[in-house]
Amino acid sequence: QDITLTLGHVAPPGSSYQAAAERFAEALDEASGGTMAVDIVPGAALGGLNELWAQLRTDALDLHLIDVGGIIAMREGRPFLVTWAPFLFEDQDHFRRFARSDLFAEMMDGVEAETGVKYLGYVGDRPPRIVTTAETPVRVPNDLRGLTIRTPQHPFVIAAFEAWGASSSPIGAAELLIALRTGVVDGQDNGVIDFVGSGYAEANKHLTPLDYILSGLGLWMSPARWEGMTEEQKGWLTSAAIRAGTDGEAIHEAEMEAAMEALDGLGVTVTEPDTEAFRTAIQPFLDGADGTAWEAGLYERIGGL
Amino acid sequence: MIEVGVTVAIMLALMVLRVPVFLAIGGAAGAFALLWAPILRGDVLAQSFLRGLDNQAFAAIPYFFAAGAIMNAGGMSARLLRLARALVAHVRGGLAHANVTASVVFAGISGSAVADAAAVGSVMIPAMERDGYPPAYAAAVTAASATIGLMIPPSIPMVIFALFTPADVTDLFVAGIVPGLMMGAVLLAASVVLARRRGYASHPWLGWGRVWGALKGSILALLMPVFVVAGLVGGVATVNEIGALAAIYAAVVTLGVYRDVTARQLLVALADAAADSAKILIVIAASGAFVWIAARVGLAREMAAVVSEAQLSPVVLLTIIAVTLLVLGTVLEPVTLLIVVAPVIAPVAVLAGIDVVQLGAVFVLASAIGLVTPPVGILLFMTAAQAGVPLLAVVREVAVFLAALVLLLAVVVAWPGATLGLGRLLGL
Amino acid sequence: MLGERGAANAGWPEAARRALEVALRAGVLAALVALIALEAAQVLLRYGFGAGLAWGRDVGGLLLFSLAWLGLPLLWLKRAHLSLSLWRLPAGVERLWDRAIDATALAAGAALLVFLLQAAAAFRFIDMAALGTDASIRTWPLIAGTCLWNLAALLNLVRPPEPAGG
Ligand code: NA
Ligand code: NA
Numbered sequence: 039q040d041i042t043l044t045l046g047h048v049a050p051p052g053s054s055y056q057a058a059a060e061r062f063a064e065a066l067d068e069a070s071g072g073t074m075a076v077d078i079v080p081g082a083a084l085g086g087l088n089e090l091w092a093q094l095r096t097d098a099l100d101l102h103l104i105d106v107g108g109i110i111a112m113r114e115g116r117p118f119l120v121t122w123a124p125f126l127f128e129d130q131d132h133f134r135r136f137a138r139s140d141l142f143a144e145m146m147d148g149v150e151a152e153t154g155v156k157y158l159g160y161v162g163d164r165p166p167r168i169v170t171t172a173e174t175p176v177r178v179p180n181d182l183r184g185l186t187i188r189t190p191q192h193p194f195v196i197a198a199f200e201a202w203g204a205s206s207s208p209i210g211a212a213e214l215l216i217a218l219r220t221g222v223v224d225g226q227d228n229g230v231i232d233f234v235g236s237g238y239a240e241a242n243k244h245l246t247p248l249d250y251i252l253s254g255l256g257l258w259m260s261p262a263r264w265e266g267m268t269e270e271q272k273g274w275l276t277s278a279a280i281r282a283g284t285d286g287e288a289i290h291e292a293e294m295e296a297a298m299e300a301l302d303g304l305g306v307t308v309t310e311p312d313t314e315a316f317r318t319a320i321q322p323f324l325d326g327a328d329g330t331a332w333e334a335g336l337y338e339r340i341g342g343l
Numbered sequence: 344m345i346e347v348g349v350t351v352a353i354m355l356a357l358m359v360l361r362v363p364v365f366l367a368i369g370g371a372a373g374a375f376a377l378l379w380a381p382i383l384r385g386d387v388l389a390q391s392f393l394r395g396l397d398n399q400a401f402a403a404i405p406y407f408f409a410a411g412a413i414m415n416a417g418g419m420s421a422r423l424l425r426l427a428r429a430l431v432a433h434v435r436g437g438l439a440h441a442n443v444t445a446s447v448v449f450a451g452i453s454g455s456a457v458a459d460a461a462a463v464g465s466v467m468i469p470a471m472e473r474d475g476y477p478p479a480y481a482a483a484v485t486a487a488s489a490t491i492g493l494m495i496p497p498s499i500p501m502v503i504f505a506l507f508t509p510a511d512v513t514d515l516f517v518a519g520i521v522p523g524l525m526m527g528a529v530l531l532a533a534s535v536v537l538a539r540r541r542g543y544a545s546h547p548w549l550g551w552g553r554v555w556g557a558l559k560g561s562i563l564a565l566l567m568p569v570f571v572v573a574g575l576v577g578g579v580a581t582v583n584e585i586g587a588l589a590a591i592y593a594a595v596v597t598l599g600v601y602r603d604v605t606a607r608q609l610l611v612a613l614a615d616a617a618a619d620s621a622k623i624l625i626v627i628a629a630s631g632a633f634v635w636i637a638a639r640v641g642l643a644r645e646m647a648a649v650v651s652e653a654q655l656s657p658v659v660l661l662t663i664i665a666v667t668l669l670v671l672g673t674v675l676e677p678v679t680l681l682i683v684v685a686p687v688i689a690p691v692a693v694l695a696g697i698d699v700v701q702l703g704a705v706f707v708l709a710s711a712i713g714l715v716t717p718p719v720g721i722l723l724f725m726t727a728a729q730a731g732v733p734l735l736a737v738v739r740e741v742a743v744f745l746a747a748l749v750l751l752l753a754v755v756v757a758w759p760g761a762t763l764g765l766g767r768l769l770g771l
Numbered sequence: 772m773l774g775e776r777g778a779a780n781a782g783w784p785e786a787a788r789r790a791l792e793v794a795l796r797a798g799v800l801a802a803l804v805a806l807i808a809l810e811a812a813q814v815l816l817r818y819g820f821g822a823g824l825a826w827g828r829d830v831g832g833l834l835l836f837s838l839a840w841l842g843l844p845l846l847w848l849k850r851a852h853l854s855l856s857l858w859r860l861p862a863g864v865e866r867l868w869d870r871a872i873d874a875t876a877l878a879a880g881a882a883l884l885v886f887l888l889q890a891a892a893a894f895r896f897i898d899m900a901a902l903g904t905d906a907s908i909r910t911w912p913l914i915a916g917t918c919l920w921n922l923a924a925l926l927n928l929v930r931p932p933e934p935a936g937g
Binding site: 358587 | 802885
Binding site for chain 1: 817818822823824828896897901909
């Protein structure tokens with residue numbers, strides 16, 4: 039190969055991150071006729087989220103693959119805070135439409151201009167966030183009342199669970215299984231694939247596919263590396279990213295289906311939520327955030343895509 | 344692969360030149376950065392030192408140092424030694440057996456073999472000398488039995504192994520219990536045989552009353568390992584949390600019940616524990632650079648390719664690993680050995696079908712044996728100094744115990760049940 | 772007591788040495804005690820209230836970094852770092868050798884300091900939400916420890932040969 043690019047990501051070797059990175063590497067190999075290769079370094083071995091962003095924008099790392107929402111770790115990535123807003127997306131297809139929209143490109147152009155990093159494209163889907171509990175089937179917000187749910191410490195997520203009557207607990211991932219087992223927390227919020235893979239089903243027997251936050255994986259390239267590419271190579275890179283994303287769709291659907299099917303064997307009961315009731319309960323929060331946490335009207339515009 | 348070879352060679356050369364381990368690792372990484380620029384940039388090297396320690400689980404190391412230091416400062420060691428003597432001093436060679444027994448109990452309290460040897464040796468070596476044992480023998484028994492401290496939980500090398508590999512630290516702790524007790528048994532057996540052959544002294548049996556009294560005096564100290572193991576097996580707290588609670592428990596018992604030391608003395612012991620743990624933490628921070636380099640050049644992938652081509656069976660591969668560790672252990676102490684070797688070997692071994700928990704037990708046992716092998720055996724240096732005898736005399740006396748430990752290592756390599764059986768029994 | 776009088780005679784380098792050692796010991800002790808207290812508080816909060824400290828992980832990380840990187844100069848002053856002692860040298864040669872290692876440390880520390888400052892600059896764009904600051908704060912313990920390491924190496928270099936029995 040004439041060019042080998044180093045790609046770093048923070049997820050383990052067996053993860054959807056790794057699968058997306060491998061799809062991209064394959065697509066690039068094909069598009070470039072074997073002249074461009076990708077060296078994938080998983081498991082945060084080159085650095086955690088912070089270090090990888092820092093290395094990318096200072097040209098110490100060629101490629102960084104991460105959840106699109108993960109760009110808010112950088113100060114200039116703030117416009118993407120809105121992607122964390124609950125019920126912004128109807129389903130994964132809606133998120134994909136957003137990721138391929140002019141609006142997204144416009145938002146990302148701003149980040150590119152300020153940070154210098156180059157966004158190559160949308161390379162994979164992520165499971166929507168669900169809620170699981172120990173004993174309570176959750177259909178409406180009132181079912182969550184009084185429960186303690188472990189959630190990510192994102193202000194939007196905390197606000198949402200508070201609006202639904204639950205308290206949000208910031209217990210760390212390392213202590214979560216113990217906390218669930220001993221009943222210290224009643225439930226947790228996660229993607230269904232991770233829920234099945236992590237063994238939490240031992241303590242949580244009820245699952246509600248609330249699907250209130252959806253996301254996907256993006257791929258970014260360092261400023262100098264991108265500038266050093268010929269126009270032809272730039273074309274290969276972006277087309278390979280697109281290929282990785284579209285090729286990943288069917289795989290994602292299959293994995294989601296397999297995880298949902300596995301729930302039965304784990305003795306987990308699935309309760310379909312009254313999504314409208316959950317959305318109504320957080321409307322005051324969304325109204326307050328519009329124009330403060332994100333540009334006024336942005337939630338509506340993305341929602342209408 | 345050649346880059347890593349040269350970097351490791353530079354690191355070892357610096358170590359031989361007596362450059363402190365952390366600086367040898369960091370310096371070798373710096374040399375890599377210069378020789379293979381621009382793969383590793385200076386600012387990324389600095390980031391890797393930050394990243395090396397960027398895992399809250401490493402805090403377990405200072406916690407267990409603190410718990411052990413408080414226990415030792417607070418007169419619990421004296422109480423435990425009294426109990427060991429009351430139990431076995433009447434057998435021929437009784438003080439030697441008491442030394443081994445005390446080490447088994449200490450192993451359950453502290454995470455460091457050096458701390459165990461310091462506590463047991465300072466009392467037992469003079470006592471054994473008074474009883475007519477050759478001082479070198481007293482030193483050898485103390486050194487050999489202190490190695491048990493690394494196998495029976497809590498164990499700092501096991502925390503390190505778990506953090507550099509996919510092994511779970513709770514599983515590792517549980518896996519160490521049976522081999523740790525077996526170490527006690529084989530060392531005790533060797534001690535009994537030697538006592539018979541050499542006709543060492545015995546003390547009069549002082550009755551169950553004495554045992555009962557000693558037990559009552561040390562019960563709060565004996566409860567600590569029980570809490571640690573129960574807390575882990577019961578899954579009610581993480582290893583870190585148990586470490587912190589153990590330190591607090593030790594402080595409460597020492598200040599509130601035993602009252603042998605003042606709060607000021609306790610703080611001095613804690614400051615020593617902090618410095619001792621920093622000794623290890625700074626090496627871990629520096630090793631972040633090696634993790635970065637190994638990942639960047641794809642070392643694990645290349646090693647895996649080499650090993651899978653050789654088509655070794657798990658037992659053969661594990662034997663090769665154990666022998667390699669024993670050889671490296673003659674000069675490297677356990678922390679350095681684990682930090683430098685485990686991240687490279689573990690992924691390869693796991694791919695070859697070795698259970699990562701058994702691998703961890705083999706790693707820790709083999710590196711513990713390195714503490715009593717010349718030319719560099721920290722426990723030999725320590726106990727030789729305590730006994731005031733030449734190193735060579737202790738080396739000669741430790742040989743039979745060393746043979747017993749190597750035999751046990753062979754058992755742990757060949758029989759996975761020794762390490763994994765207890766965990767399976769407990770349903771972990 | 773003899774040691775202390777000797778120290779007084781040795782003048783400012785010895786006084787500075789002593790002050791630095793006391794301060795660093797207090798620093799690592801404080802970091803250790805705070806780490807244990809933080810861990811215990813988190814267990815208590817979890818079992819008592821099903822809650823946690825949102826900043827617990829970040830502060831715990833800073834304390835662990837501080838323990839390691841303040842321990843670095845402390846152990847350097849006392850020449851107590853983990854190291855291999857494969858061979859023994861005559862006392863005079865040994866002293867020279869130690870000085871050479873101190874000088875090496877001084878050079879390595881100066882280089883590391885530059886690199887750490889570069890790393891800190893790269894982290895300035897990264898938010899640390901729970902602490903309300905940017906991620907360069909994580910490099911501070913490393914920067915402070917490296918500066919003090921340089922100071923410790925310097926103090927080791929200027930230290931006069933120890934009087935017999937001192
Ligand atoms: Na132990
Ligand atoms: Na050795």
